[in-house]
Amino acid sequence: MEPSHIAVIEALFGSDLYRQSLRLREAVLRAPLGLTITEEELADDAMRQHFCAISYGLVIGTVSLKPLDEATLQLKQMAVAEDRRREGVGAQLLAHAEGWAHEAGFLLMVLNARMGG
Numbered sequence: 001m002e003p004s005h006i007a008v009i010e011a012l013f014g015s016d017l018y019r020q021s022l023r024l025r026e027a028v029l030r031a032p033l034g035l036t037i038t039e040e041e042l043a044d045d046a047m048r049q050h051f052c053a054i055s056y057g058l059v060i061g062t063v064s065l066k067p068l069d070e071a072t073l074q075l076k077q078m079a080v081a082e083d084r085r086r087e088g089v090g091a092q093l094l095a096h097a098e099g100w101a102h103e104a105g106f107l108l109m110v111l112n113a114r115m116g117g
């Protein structure tokens with residue numbers, strides 16, 4: 001069941017929600033590996049669709065979709081704040097991304113994943 005206090009909305013590239021999402025991505029996906037977000041990745045972000053999960057005004061989850069061709073999207077940079085995992089936020093982000101992809105006419109979604117976590 002979807003928690004009612006969590007909403008998934010678009011985080012327009014360059015917006016405040018996008019910047020909050022970027023900070024979350026960096027903390028969850030890059031900092032533990034001793035990495036930061038590169039200039040190349042930021043440039044690539046302009047080509048992607050970004051969504052964030054919000055709870056009480058704070059971004060607690062994020063995901064991006066990158067078009068690879070007219071039918072295919074790559075799901076990237078999915079992250080949920082460590083203290084908000086296993087609440088269904090990830091599932092809600094994924095459902096929203098799939099809904100958007102379907103509406104936009106994409107037919108296939110691909111992704112890379114990490115073991116563990």
Ligand SMILES: CC(C)(COP(=O)(O)OP(=O)(O)OC[C@H]1O[C@@H](n2cnc3c(N)ncnc32)[C@H](O)[C@@H]1OP(=O)(O)O)[C@@H](O)C(=O)NCCC(=O)NCCS
Binds near residue numbers: 028029086090091092
């Ligand atoms: C992966 C991640 C986005 C999942 O987000 P989440 O909000 O915790 O996921 P949900 O609560 O919606 O879980 C949905 C289902 O996914 C599965 N799941 C979630 N985390 C899991 C884990 N660590 N191991 C195995 N299964 C997991 C479970 O089946 C879960 O349902 P259940 O707990 O009711 O059985 C989150 O754990 C995260 O940000 N991890 C670190 C970053 C990361 O690994 N991102 C992917 C990079 S490739």
